[in-house]
Amino acid sequence: MRAQPRRLLCVADALAGFKIAKDSTFAMLRECQRRGHELAVCTAADLHWQSGGPVQAWAQALELTGHPSDWYRVGARSALALRDFDAVLMRADPPFDSEYFYATHLLQQAEREGARVFNRPQALREHPEKLALLEFAQYAPPTLVTRSAAAIRAFHAEQRDIILKPLDGMGGMGIFRVGPDGLNLGVIIETLNRHGQCTVMVQRFLPEIAQGDKRVLLIGGEAVPFCLARIPQGGEVRGNLAAGGKGVAQPLSERDWALARAIGPQLAARGLLLVGLDVIGDCVTEINVTSPTCFQEITDQTGFDVAARFVDALEQALG
Structure with missing residues (x-):
């Protein structure tokens, strides 16, 4: 009806x-x-x-x-x-x-x-894009959130291959990879933490990024059955479409479904009708709640109407 x-x-x-x-x-x-x-x-x-x-x-x-x-x-x-x-x-x-x-x-x-x-609005405020991950650390790669240059250096010494990113970035903006040689780590820290004035997120580099940074959409707490794998191109470390990544829609894996079932209902209960999980390999790297995207790419490649699913959920929420 x-x-x-x-x-x-x-x-x-x-x-x-x-x-x-x-x-x-x-x-x-x-x-x-x-x-x-x-x-x-x-x-x-x-x-x-x-x-x-x-x-x-x-x-x-x-x-x-x-x-x-x-x-x-x-x-x-x-x-x-x-x-x-x-x-x-x-x-x-x-x-x-x-x-x-x-x-x-x-x-x-x-x-x-x-x-x-x-x-x-309260849920948006309480789940900023990067920091929402802290609550679900068991599903994330080893992660550090800090202003401290010394802490970042220690994390690099332990993990050897890391990704650094600002907390307020989007679309791959300001993301750096530092490998085992530590090349340019000092200047990257200075650029991101502005000599200790800004907090930075650091994560272990996940080589599975070569298969894509997957956007898993949760609508009303339930996963859309297809995700968009954003695959880095031309030697880039970033899969973001805004950074030139190639978007390939694919069915959710068993691990994707498990992550969605573990996280989706909790976030939906807090008033987050639409959420985008970023998944690399088996790990959630970010939880996006402001304006998750990839509706049209998934629909164009699979025929699954993501927008229709969203409006169904919106109408149901309105009663």
């Missing part, structure tokens, strides 16, 4: 920057419109609150045209209360910086006023 039409607000980056051939937020919106839901859009910068009133957004009605070059039409900007929508989709891209943090507080106030926000 078809769900009743809903009013949906999507908080996302500027539409003009979307690459609709592969954008997961676009796929969500297209499926929502196909089902007859009424769409509006704003950016995180459009959220605002003033005492005596509800949290509002300078939002615009959105219509997708179906034309690749002129793919959307928007109405006039108007101040709309978030609580007047049936659902608010928080799909602003990382980095998880101070402005993102402030946006989650505005969204949480909107929740107090009656809005339904997906993913839940």
Whole structure:
């Protein structure tokens, strides 16, 4: 039975920057419109609150045209209360910086006023992309989180081959590999920790990256049966699509399913409707909750409609 039409607000980056051939937020919106839901859009910068009133957004009605070059039409900007929508989709891209943090507080106030926000703002705040992994360390490679250059050097001496990355990066930004020779370790530490001012994540290098950094999508706590293996190209250590990796969709392995069953229900119970696990070999290396991607790549290569699965879960959550 078809769900009743809903009013949906999507908080996302500027539409003009979307690459609709592969954008997961676009796929969500297209499926929502196909089902007859009424769409509006704003950016995180459009959220605002003033005492005596509800949290509002300078939002615009959105219509997708179906034309690749002129793919959307928007109405006039108007101040709309978030609580007047049936659902608010928080799909602003990382980095998880101070402005993102402030946006989650505005969204949480909107929740107090009656809005339904997906993913839940408190859960977004409590599961920053890299550090969410700490709770599930039994599924992760040996990992260190520190500002200390000495601790990083000791970790390298123990593990011999390591990956270093900033906590606020995305798309493979700022990721370095240092092998057994320790070449450039000092300058890499200085670059990432800024002489002890910034916290860094360090992990043992996993050679299984050659087979891909797999994105396993969890929707409503359950795994999509296909993942996207992002395979490094041209001598790169990074598989991220933004860093030139090749995306190959494939069925989940038994280990992928086991990881999804172990982690998915816990995160869903906290209000995380959509989660992206990054899996290399047998290990989870990151847990992505802000704006997980790879919907269209999986759908295009396998025929499994990820966006339809997501909207099914959203409609079910709304009741």
